[in-house]
Amino acid sequence: MPGQDIHVVPADDRWAVETEGGNGRETYDTQEEAVAAGTERAKLKQVELFIHGRDGKIRERNSFGNDPRDIPG
Template identity: 65%
Template sequence: MANKDIHVVPAGDQGWAVEAVGGGKRTVFASQEEAIEAGTERAKEDKVELLIHGRDGQIRKRNSFGHDPRNIKG
């Protein structure tokens, strides 16, 4: 799943899911903490961005673990 951002999203009554943009492997966890931990590891391995969504579906946090297209000094 190279170059596909990883999202931690609500999975209804099942808990929280970790999934890549455009489909592929989706893994469900009982808690958001577990999903964030697994999503972080997956994003680090794939060198992509991790986007963490709240219960309302809005992105509440993002972390980049690889290619950052912006050229920012400092």
């Protein structure tokens, strides 16, 4: 379903994995745990994963879906 990208965001002293559109939120003790869980979810849904820093700004973005680039290898 388009528009269901996954975000790893700060959640007080923890980290959360959220799905766009408000369809679920899970919290984790560390950012590393949240990124691992978010990566798995993004791969399954074939969507993008956005990793936010403590300041809330996106610091990394990974695509697991329909990548429009046509680059061999």
